[in-house]
Amino acid sequence: MNVVILMGRMTRDPELKYTSGGKAYANFTLAVQKTKDEAEFIDCIVWEKTAETIAEYFRKGRKILVQGRLNVSSYEQNGEKRKSTKVVVNSFEFVENSGNGNNGSGYQQNQPYNGNSGSSSNKPVHNDTYENNDDMEDDEEFPF
Template identity: 50%
Template sequence: MINRVILVGRLTRDPELRYTPSGVAVANFTLAVNRPFTNQEGEREADFIQVIAWRKLGENVAEYLKKGRLAGVDGRLQTRSYEKNGRRVYVTEVVAESVQFLEPKGARTSEQAPNESPINDDPFADGGDPFASGDPI
């Protein structure tokens, strides 16, 4: 069986870091992922996907990712349910196995002042080869 999810999107809020009673770190955040098409008004819609990151990965996410930052998540889909006020509540979420921070630390976010200049993180901007590092593809 295969259960694999790969997402790229922007955080809708700062990650929330908590610890289980046994001391295991867990971070929760939501990614807004654009759909690949526009609606009838010509606007792009997005899906808001809940993500969970456990242990050191969760601590790193909580420390380095903030609202509006671009992130890539590789993980698995998980469904669970619980009882609330006599009703069964179902939750679908992505359990992250890795999270990539896709913008440099100083990159412009939606919360920066409009007169601040954005950092150009286009690897092709100076004509350089982004694959010249020798890293395998």
């Protein structure tokens, strides 16, 4: 089973782009706390409506919880074989208030969003799996 769940802070604003066929995607990097003084930097990619939503609501420094899968790809650069590992994000959760007072946006804290447009509403469905979990990392600041 290939399942990844990470919580971290955005190291930069998500970069929203579109394929030549018009499919939205966004790349971003998460700083995930490893120890009190160390973080792992994880590259992520997200597609379609979920990409557009993350690009709209998240900025550098904002905490997010993502669920997805690992994608390892190989390529050659300057005659050297290299590997790239990214998390392909399927869904996410807001884990802190944005601080901008925009509570009427339709997206609430601690609600997952998986990009499904099959319902009549684009609002995320509430899932309290990670809500009020004292074992999750605390709000220590990262240097970015």
